[in-house]
Amino acid sequence: MTETIVVTSGKGGVGKTTTSASIATGLAQRGHKVAVIDFDVGLRNLDLIMGCERRVVYDFVNVIQGEAALRQALIKDKRHETLFVLAASQTRDKDSLTQEGVGNVLEALAQDGFDYVICDSPAGIEKGAHLAMYYADRALVVVNPEVSSVRDSDRILGLLASKTRRAERGDGAVQQHLLLTRYNPARVEAGEMMSVKDVEEVLGIPVLGVIPEHESVLAASNQGVPVILEESSHAGHAYTDAVARLLGEERPMRFLDAPKKGFLKRVFGG
Amino acid sequence: MGILDFLKTRPKNTANIARERLRIIVAQERSQRGGPDYLPLLRSELLAVIKKYVNVDPEAVLINVERDSGQEVLELSVTLPEVKA
Ligand SMILES: Nc1ncnc2c1ncn2[C@@H]1O[C@H](COP(=O)(O)OP(=O)(O)O)[C@@H](O)[C@H]1O
Ligand SMILES: [Mg+2]
Numbered sequence: 608m609t610e611t612i613v614v615t616s617g618k619g620g621v622g623k624t625t626t627s628a629s630i631a632t633g634l635a636q637r638g639h640k641v642a643v644i645d646f647d648v649g650l651r652n653l654d655l656i657m658g659c660e661r662r663v664v665y666d667f668v669n670v671i672q673g674e675a676a677l678r679q680a681l682i683k684d685k686r687h688e689t690l691f692v693l694a695a696s697q698t699r700d701k702d703s704l705t706q707e708g709v710g711n712v713l714e715a716l717a718q719d720g721f722d723y724v725i726c727d728s729p730a731g732i733e734k735g736a737h738l739a740m741y742y743a744d745r746a747l748v749v750v751n752p753e754v755s756s757v758r759d760s761d762r763i764l765g766l767l768a769s770k771t772r773r774a775e776r777g778d779g780a781v782q783q784h785l786l787l788t789r790y791n792p793a794r795v796e797a798g799e800m801m802s803v804k805d806v807e808e809v810l811g812i813p814v815l816g817v818i819p820e821h822e823s824v825l826a827a828s829n830q831g832v833p834v835i836l837e838e839s840s841h842a843g844h845a846y847t848d849a850v851a852r853l854l855g856e857e858r859p860m861r862f863l864d865a866p867k868k869g870f871l872k873r874v875f876g877g
Numbered sequence: 878m879g880i881l882d883f884l885k886t887r888p889k890n891t892a893n894i895a896r897e898r899l900r901i902i903v904a905q906e907r908s909q910r911g912g913p914d915y916l917p918l919l920r921s922e923l924l925a926v927i928k929k930y931v932n933v934d935p936e937a938v939l940i941n942v943e944r945d946s947g948q949e950v951l952e953l954s955v956t957l958p959e960v961k962a
Contacts, residue, residue, distance in 0.1 A: 754895050761903050765910045798890035805896040809903055 609717040611724045612853075613743040613781075615767075617759030619730030621751045622788035625824060627727035628656040629835035629843070630747065633850030635690035636835075639722040642681065644712075645695035646739040647729040648704055654694045657684065658831025668696035671708030677715050686836070701734055709738050732762060742772055745782040747815065751789045752801040757809055760785075764812065784815035786849060791820045793865035803863065816849030818842050819862045905939075912942040923953070931957055 614627045624645075631643035644667060645653035654660040659682045665675035670693070684690035693712075696703065716724050728739035740746060746767050750760040767781045768774055774781070787803055794800040807814050823840035827833065835846040841862050848858040909916050920940045927933055937956040942949055 752892075754899060757899050758902060758906075761906065765907070769911065795892065798888070798892050801892045801895050805892065809896060809899045 609713075609721050609724060610744050611713060611726065611742050612745045612747060613726040613728055613740040614747045614749060615728040615736060615740055615763050616730065616749040616756070617732060617736075617763045618751075618756045621749050621756050622818065622824075623730075623749050624652050624656050624727055625828070625834065626747065626749050626786060626788065626818075626846075627653060627725050628833040629846040630850060630853070631690060631723070631725045632657075632684075632687065632833040633835050633846055634723050634725075634853070635684065635687040637850065637854065638689070640689040640720060641723045641725065642691045642693060642716050642721050643725040643727065644693040645727050646704070646735050647695050647727065648699055648701050648735060649695070649697065650729065651695040651697045653727050654682075654692060655831060656828055657692050657833060659684070659692055659694075660831070663694045666694045666696040667712070668699045668703045670712055671704060677712060677719075704735065704738050706738060706741060710742060713742050732766060736763075737766070737770060740767060740771055740781075743767070743781050744773070745784065747784050747786050748812070749786050749788055750806060750810075752787060752791075752795070752803075752806055757801070757806055761810060764810065783812045784853075785810060785812055786816050786818065787814060788818040789820040790817050790862075792863055796865050803860075814860075815852050816845055817860060817863060818845045818849070908941045916940055916942070927955060933958060 612630070614623045614630065616623050624647075627643055631641050635641045643653065643657070645651055646667075647653075648668065651663075651666070654663050662682050665680035667680070669675040670677050670680045681691040681693055684692065713724060726739045726743065729735040740763075746763075748760045748763055750756050764783060767783060771781050773779060785807065787806060790803070791800055795802045803814055803817055819841050821840060821842040823837050824834050824842050827837050827840070827843075834840055834843045835850070837843040845862055848861065851858050920938060923940070924933070924935060924938050927938065933955060937958075939952075939954045941952040943952055
């Protein structure tokens, strides 16, 4: 059985591509066969975050239009045998993705024995975002603790409940998870940023993981290494936990508290 | 203001404000979701009519479709401004 997971948010720049790369890599580390697909036609980015940008020959649209075989377009990860990337087209217009075409590619991946397909959604609620979520069994709704991101993710929750194949067929709902990213515990403690609990309460769906805001994410993207592979990064560890929870394991939430300040800093600020 | 009050003034807890605003807008948007597409337009036209008679705030008009056991009920509530004594 292949499980299709969409990584979506409504709002742009919240961490969908970062999340798609790390979750896909984490699932492959756990021995699963995984494909991660960039649905952001015209704004290809996943290849850079995965570090395979120079190996893109054919893309998702080429496969849908019958210009390349799926096998030719799947880029095998340098580090993990069972991980494959399908890049977005950089040149085509958005209409080159069709619901039928996407369905055919997902069907072919299922035939090929993939365990997981991760769909990295573009921002917005237009066609690209719609197609990325249409076939999903599960959704990772990426949200930042910030008003516009939370509201947009609620719009996405509404679409997941109505505009997906599962919703249309009455196959049971798409399983929804919140993934809070760019979380800054110090600012939460100062009352400047909503807490995990606040966001969970407003949206009313369970939190799969909380990824702290950290400079290691930028450093990892600079190098084309998914941050989950960074041994010393808290953000990376938080993604490892999220992958475990996705696989049904229990993991306590980490990195929710600000590092304790020393006595002098507490007295004199800083 | 006591002379030491400046020591106590903390920055506002803006996170709580954010949470409360979201709670309201998300509840409102959810109640309209799946409802007929004409609700927002109906709401603004109703508001225009009501404003001919009473000067109400846009926030004072709430419109909602309730579904129970196969029946749909259009709920409309208008909060009138407080009468000055
Ligand atoms: N946990 C994090 N800490 C710091 N920066 C982050 C974090 N997650 C994402 N970012 C940064 O935010 C920006 C947008 O991330 P990206 O994954 O491309 O978002 P999206 O795909 O939703 O547009 C990137 O510059 C990325 O490095
Ligand atoms: Mg992206």
